[in-house]
Structures are given as structure tokens and as C-alpha cells.
Amino acid sequence: MTTEMTWRKKTILLTGAAGVVGRALIDELAPDFDIVCMRHRTPVADVRVSEFGGSFDEPRLGMSADDYAVLVRRVDAIVHAAAATSWKEDPARIREVNLGGPTALLRLAEQASVPLYFLSTAFVANPPAANGHSPGAAAYVHSKIEAEELVRSHPAASVILRPSIITGDSVDGRMSQFQGIHAVLGAIVRGAAPMIPMPADALIDFVPQDLVAAVIGKLLREGVETGEFWLTAGDQSLNARDIMDLCMGLAAELGLATKEPRLIPTEAVDRLIIPLLEDSLPPKLAAKFRDLLEFSWLFQSAEPLPNSLPELGFGKQIEKDALHRAAYNSMYYWARVKGLAPADGKVRVA
Known part of the structure; x- marks a missing residue:
């Protein structure tokens, strides 16, 4: 008599599935x-x-006792x-969530x-x-710092993942919703x-969304249950001049008569530009410009961010040429x- 054994797939509880990373994770994880x-x-x-449907504010995530036990x-x-x-959002609400x-x-x-990943x-x-300059961004980042401390100090096994700016799929640029970087680069285009x-x-x-999902998928498949990983481009990051050239090239390809904006040091903006906002621009336009400035301030850095991707086997995906293609595809x-x-x-695959 032959006994057939069947093995169920492992089950992942995923939150934020309707978001950018969540949608990419479904694509990555659903087969396995x-x-x-x-x-x-x-x-x-x-x-x-x-x-x-659930809520973090409710006992047992808002589930019945039986469903939660399952x-x-x-x-x-x-x-x-x-x-x-x-x-x-109100900073207190950002922290609460x-x-x-x-x-x-x-x-x-x-x-x-x-x-917990x-x-x-x-x-x-x-x-x-x-x-x-960026009170909203500051509230978000500081809430993540506090959350990391919470995760790190808890007895449950945990993996902390730190992606940088997330752009669309590296191949076709698709994503479920655009990010702040698209507001900045779109304004340039x-x-x-x-x-x-x-x-x-x-x-x-x-980093492209599919790369972030692939890294998480690798860690899950390999059963990694502890560690802290930086999902960034690190020293392979494009600089502002690279991004400007990409945006102006796309504008020309789209037939737009776009004038290239000036790259201005932050201190000049502080000293010369912001004082003029209230006097020179209508309130709605001034608010939009402030949003653009806030995104721009957060996105830039003088030194490379820490990077774990090469050691995880994803160094090739963050080489400058690969990042340039991914940025173009996302903006197209x-x-x-x-x-x-x-x-x-x-x-276009450059």
C-alpha cells in the first residue's frame, strides 16, 4: 500500500497588501x-x-476569538x-499608527x-x-525609529528591512500608486x-519595488528569522545631475518644450527662496511648492546610505546602469x- 504525503504551502500574513510594496510582494510570494x-x-x-478586514486598535486585530485562534x-x-x-497626517496619528x-x-x-518581517x-x-524643513517627513521617520526599537526589544523573532525610496517595477515601471519622488521628477519633466x-x-x-519584494522573498524562502537589512542603492546611487539628465531626456522624448530647472544649494533656498513664498505666490501654489521642497530635502543625501544588497546576492540589480533603466521605466x-x-x-530599455 502506497501512502501519499501532501505538504501545504507555508502561510504568510501580509499587511499593507494594497500598497506599493504589498502589491509587489503578492507577485513575488504567491507562487510559493x-x-x-x-x-x-x-x-x-x-x-x-x-x-x-482588521484593525490594530482592536483586540485580536478585530477578529473573533475563534478566527484569531485559527x-x-x-x-x-x-x-x-x-x-x-x-x-x-497629524504627527500624533502617524506615530499612533x-x-x-x-x-x-x-x-x-x-x-x-x-x-515578524x-x-x-x-x-x-x-x-x-x-x-x-520637513515636519511631516520627520514625524514619519521618527515613528519608524521608535517602531524599530519596539521590534528589536521584543522577544518575538524579527527581521527589520530598511528600503530607501521605492520606485516602480524595474522592467515595466508599474506600481499601484506613485510616490513623492514622482511628484518631484514629474515636475521637472x-x-x-x-x-x-x-x-x-x-x-x-x-530601489525598484520588485527588487524589494525579491529580497523579502529570498529571506522568507531561506527561513531567515533575525537580522537588519538595508535595501538601498548605497554608493551606486544616481546623483541629482544624473536624475536631471534623465528627466530632461524623457521630456524631449515626449515632445515637451521643458526648460531645465536650476539645481540650487539648500542654504540658498533657505535664505532667498522661502522668504519670498508668502509674498510672491498664491497660497495654493506656495503650499504645492513647499511640498516639492519637502520631498527634495528628504530624498537627497551627501553620503551613501548603508547597503546590504550585495551581501544578499542582489548587487547586480543596483549597478548604476540597472538603476538608470529602472528610473527611466518608472518615469515612462x-x-x-x-x-x-x-x-x-x-x-524603452536603455
Whole structure:
């Protein structure tokens, strides 16, 4: 008599599945894992996953005692990609959300004896001052620093992941929603940014969403349950001049008569530009320009961010040529969505 043995796939609890990283993670993990998504408002609506509505503010994530017990028995790992990322949120609310999620999920991880994979941000390496140019960004980054401390000090096994700016898919540029960097680069392409507050040699560290997902997938498949990893371009980052040339090249390709903005040192913006905002621009336009400045200030760095990707086997994906192609593809997809390029336009592989 032959006995056939069947092995179930491991089950991943994923939060933030409707977001940029979450969507990329579904693509990456669905072939090898059963994915259960906890959502708050936005349905995931993907046949490859199961989902339930939940809340970090409620006991047992808002589930019944029986359903929660099933989740505890079933889950093999937790990937926490949900966060309050809007810098326009009240800082207290940003902190509440970004600490509430890890608190609830660490409790679940401990009960289920499984690891928590926590998505932080690489900008914890150089957080903006709370009373500086970027109060919203500062609230977000500092909430991630606190959340990391919470995760690090908890007895549950945990992996901390620190991606830098996340752009679209490296091949076709697609992503579920555009990020702040698209606002800055899009303004350059459209000619809506007469100046950008960064020197030409400032580093702009970004990584494509599919690369972030591939790294997390590798760690899950290999059963890594501890460690802290920087998912960045590091010393391979493009600089402001590289990005400017890319944007101006795309503008020309799209047939736009865009005038190249000036790259201006931050101190000049502080001293000369900001004092004129209130006097020279309508309130709505001044607010939009301040948003552009806030994104620009956060995105740039003088020194490379720490980087774990080469040691994880992903060094080739962050070589400068690969990053340049990924940035172009992401911005060309942006142009298609914004109606600046044909909807059926082919992504040029540079």
C-alpha cells in the first residue's frame, strides 16, 4: 500500500497588501506561499490571496476569538508593510499608527512562534529634524525609529528591512500608486519646477519595488528569522545631475518644450527662496511648492546610505546602469498614466 504525503504551502500574513510594496510582494510570494492579507479600508481584490478586514486598535486585530485562534495556528510568518505614510497626517496619528501595527503583530508573532518581517525606512540613518524643513517627513521617520526599537526589544523573532525610496517595477515601471519622488521628477519633466533645492552631486537613493519584494522573498524562502537589512542603492546611487539628465531626456522624448530647472544649494533656498513664498505666490501654489521642497530635502543625501544588497546576492540589480533603466521605466510609466505618453507605448530599455 502506497501512502501519499501532501505538504501545504507555508502561510504568510501580509499587511499593507494594497500598497506599493504589498502589491509587489503578492507577485513575488504567491507562487510559493498561501497569502492572507489583513486590510483596513482598501480591498486587495486579488484572487491569489485571501483577505480579512482588521484593525490594530482592536483586540485580536478585530477578529473573533475563534478566527484569531485559527490564524495563530495557521500563520508561518508575518510581513508588516502597512504604515501611515502621508506626511500631511497629524504627527500624533502617524506615530499612533506606525507603533500600533508592530505592537499588535508582535503579540501575534509571539503567540504563533513565528517571525515578524518589519518594513522600516532607510532614512532612519539620517532622520530630519522635527523642527526643520520637513515636519511631516520627520514625524514619519521618527515613528519608524521608535517602531524599530519596539521590534528589536521584543522577544518575538524579527527581521527589520530598511528600503530607501521605492520606485516602480524595474522592467515595466508599474506600481499601484506613485510616490513623492514622482511628484518631484514629474515636475521637472513637465517644466513645473523652476528650481530644485539640491546640489548636482547630491545622491538620490532609490530601489525598484520588485527588487524589494525579491529580497523579502529570498529571506522568507531561506527561513531567515533575525537580522537588519538595508535595501538601498548605497554608493551606486544616481546623483541629482544624473536624475536631471534623465528627466530632461524623457521630456524631449515626449515632445515637451521643458526648460531645465536650476539645481540650487539648500542654504540658498533657505535664505532667498522661502522668504519670498508668502509674498510672491498664491497660497495654493506656495503650499504645492513647499511640498516639492519637502520631498527634495528628504530624498537627497551627501553620503551613501548603508547597503546590504550585495551581501544578499542582489548587487547586480543596483549597478548604476540597472538603476538608470529602472528610473527611466518608472518615469515612462508615470508619463503614460498622466497622458503624456501613448497608453500602448513601449518602455524603452536603455
